[in-house]
Amino acid sequence: MEILVGLIIIAAIYLWAFFMDRFFKSCSHYAYIQFLKGTGLEIKIFQFTWTTSAFNKLLYKWGSGPSTFLNLWFNLGLCSSLLLLPAAIYLLLTAFFQNFSSYATNEENMIQPVVPGVNLPASEIGYYSITLLLSSILHELGHALASVQEDVHVINVGANVLFILPVAYVNISSDKLFSLNPWKRLKILCAGVWHNLLIALLAYLLYTSLPSLFSPLFLHGNGIVVSHIEDKSPIVGDRGLHVGDKILRINECDVQDVESWYRCLTTLKLTKPAFCIEADVVHNMDESVHLKHLENGIVSCCHSDNKGKLCFEYLDSKDSILELPPYACLPGRAVIEVSTNFCTADPHLCPKDTFCFRPVLTNNTNLFRIKRLGQIDVIYIGPVYDLVKTVMVSSYVPKYGFLRTEVPDMTTKFLGYLVMFSMGLAIVNILPCIFMDGQHITNTLLHILFSNHLRTTHIKVISAIVTASFTFLLLIHCTVVIWAKLKY
Template sequence: MDIKLGLMIVGVAYCMVYFFDSFFKSCAHYPYIKFLEGTGLKIGLFNLQWTTTAFNRSLLRFGNIRSNTKFLKVWFSIGLIASLILLPIAILLLIYSLVQNFVSSNENNLITPVIPGINLPASEILFYSATLIICSVLHELGHALAAVKEDVQVLNIGVTVFYILPVAYVNLNSENLKSIDPWKRLKILTAGIWHNLLLSFVCYLAYLSLPAILSIAFNTGKGVAIYEASKMSPLIGLKGLEIGDMITKINDCEVKTENTWVDCLHSVNKMNGMCFDPDAVRELDETSILRHLSSGLVECCEETKKGNVCFEFVDKDGSILELPSHVCLPAKTIMSKSEYYCSKIDHKCPKGSHCFIPQLNGSHLFKIRALNKPNIFYMGLTDDFLRTLRVSPYIPKFYFKTPVFAETIRKMLEYITIISLGLAIINVVPCFYMDGQHIISTLLYLSLSKSMNGDRLLLLSSMICLIFTALLIVHCVLTMWPFIF
């Protein structure tokens, strides 16, 4: 199903559910109201909220086990230290990222907001949604466990879904939280950040170890496999590439990983000539009248010869030409006879062959070698490969026909690593509605309570949060502006 159609169906479903919810409430339909109260469900326009106390007893039981109590004390103490170290780093990263918007391109900005369909492929919205729920659940679990450890009441936990983006939350007794020792309060406030940091670190290690973990079912370093292609890709189809094809070579460049795949494609831009045997050239030559084009190139093939390409003969040493300056050759046939490649600048070929440059305006000739398939020949742009094909370094050994399984795991680990770390950084910055707002307030109380009264501390804390909230908003607007307008 197309992602846009799916989102439209979700939107229509939301409208229908919201209509019936409003209708039953306006009629004071008792069974329906009792159902909402019993399930903790709240229905809004394009959002759903669910709260429950069902996990409170389990959290209390886990937190009060003696062995767990000692572990949690050390666990959240480490989390407090890690979060306090992250605080100044996160502030510097925010300021640096904001400055980057004015001095350079924001393509590689360290802190970038992510919006599906704008700077995140809409096709990956399920990865994004799943990552949000995993990261937010573990974040809020940290707050809940730390609260139980410090005898702060957990009122309830829940999940809010904004359209299709889920976010977990936990409600604590604010009076209990304010009344405990400030250092204990900081452990609760930083627990979610600590969990996000640790989750990001663990997933990053898993990402690095994934080739070894999946080595039972997948090879790596032996080529790339096509696992996704655009419907409009000119490379997919009869006598072309297919999903699952394993590519090992492009022209004379060995493809072993994703990086070498990109390097090999770009190398065709430089080494765009081929070395041909003179006898084969004479045998296949179908040259017609030479025509000089406005692009500066020369056309020597008849328009009816669709599979032919005009090649320019590049003399190796400036001596008398052994062949015509331009020859018209059937591209597929002559490419199948060539194993060596050259360029107009460096046109060295093996003894007995000469360098020929195809007269193509921006296009190139590609010879693609795929495992267990004949060579595939293609005339077109490098971007046709980069924009319409997605490849994986995971080559299936058995059972799996395509690398979709491996790529799904890898993509999920990538998302969790980046987004979980991003949530930790943003949450620790002193901004309104973030953990950093309460962290900075508690830190100011610990350091300045003897010299300043409560009202001044609150004012100072609010001013700091206002400044960094404004900086974050300005940065987000500047970063997203090129994508939206």
């Protein structure tokens, strides 16, 4: 709800700025018009555009450096980008046909649209904006430096803020660009993709090195620590989780880091755990009543007034030599806490003198026994969604009590999103789609390959067909993925 309110406030600011912009322009307000010209600012509906030539001297200085190094640098970028082109096309085609294949797996596609609040957490929108801006700035820096190196005039640079997503851009002389030798033109066109590939690689190497870099102060890979819990979380309380708790296991699933925490929750969501319980416990605590078969197919053996009681089903009743009831109404927390083993396997093997009982739960209710370091286990009964949304955990366990996990967590998220956005920009930009670098790269490659065999007009037609086809595939793929996420 806070995110929605924030987006509404941002939309209101855009509308107010757009209205005032049109008002001052209609009145020919001289000071305001001069301000826009001097700053290079332009206000559109839900969009701010900023343009400047103040960085041209710096770009010419950098691009006029050692020519041998820069020539080798951008030639390497050209080769890397051309190798990425068929790989990106393969990924798009695979992702596209996977959407309509009956044999498609549940694995995520490599190419996915980024929609905050749909397939990425809306609360982390700041990371998206910063990493996207950084990735696009370094992408455009590649184009600018390659242009200077090939003596193509850089007109200006700037940035677009489309609602909340910032994107940098560079304007170069298109006449000079398309008059170049095709291979030199490709060097400029591929320079942005090349820089994104390098950013993704460097960020990934740093990302994988973080556990070692933070090792003097934090433990990693041996459990997780609770970093934040929402006030309204169903798992707070005296017997619930607390900030600073170190979690080692959920049911029978070991937790080493944040990824394994969510993987365990997802896997165990479909599993109804069973517990090994002593016969004396069942006989002494059973308060079952006449069985009731509810409308949803669930069996109830507890009276409605029995708060904290759960109906347990005896899984091995046919093989029991004792007279244990097929269903027993037992105090859930107390029974689960005294149980020392799970019995989810078939046959349901339990240690001597204990027997396998499984709580009868509704389809949307799950039961987790969360093991903590140095404290009693936490018993959580409820939807997985509430646990995922209200409990924040960190893979970095502080070695000292005064340390907090914000720095390693923020660094991990920043580098992770930088890898994702930089690699995503590289893959999408190299595709032969409209408004992407791949559109011009493909057109240039076709001229190189077929200029001696086909007329220029024929090559342009083939290029237009290829570009339109892949643009259509990308749009359909993104639409299908977003629709599937919204339905889910």
